[in-house]
Amino acid sequence: MTKTIFVLNGPNLNLLGQREPTIYGTTTLADIKERCIVRARGLGFMVDFRQTNFEGELVESVHQARNEACGIIINPAAYTFTSIALLDALKTFDAPKIELHISNVHARESIYHNSLISRVATAIMIGFGARGYELAIEAMAEMAGRS
Numbered sequence: 001m002t003k004t005i006f007v008l009n010g011p012n013l014n015l016l017g018q019r020e021p022t023i024y025g026t027t028t029l030a031d032i033k034e035r036c037i038v039r040a041r042g043l044g045f046m047v048d049f050r051q052t053n054f055e056g057e058l059v060e061s062v063h064q065a066r067n068e069a070c071g072i073i074i075n076p077a078a079y080t081f082t083s084i085a086l087l088d089a090l091k092t093f094d095a096p097k098i099e100l101h102i103s104n105v106h107a108r109e110s111i112y113h114n115s116l117i118s119r120v121a122t123a124i125m126i127g128f129g130a131r132g133y134e135l136a137i138e139a140m141a142e143m144a145g146r147s
């Protein structure tokens, strides 16, 4: 079995740490990537960490994960609420998938309440800030180890 966890990030998350620190914190995506890699290594896993501003690229990463990943952690950002293409792609991925959001989307405006992705997620990590990524790696290592 592959020991690679795909960590996929959607639009605008490349700006983490540079804008809206009260909502998203001051940690950059590069910091998060490094922390994921270190935490996964400690648990015997590898991480393929990606960010894109393009919906089709996210879909293609999910397709690639079908052959190369034991699990997906995904922060689809705005595509969470709009992308049936991403929902359909994730349906084809049979291993565990964790939907992740840095902020507590349910405490925000109603446009952030109705995730399309949650219906196919194995589990959801919401509102733990940047730390959520490491927590999701731990949870994924446990789930992938089981399946």
Ligand code: CA2
Binding pocket: 011, 012, 013, 014, 015, 016, 017, 018, 019, 020, 024, 075, 076, 077, 078, 080, 100, 101, 102, 103, 104, 105, 112
């Ligand atoms: O809390 C999250 O992780 C979100 O997925 C972030 C998305 C938002 O649409 C979701 O509702 C919740 C937005 C990402 C925007 O990224 C920025 C990063 C830094 C500064 C400004 C925006």
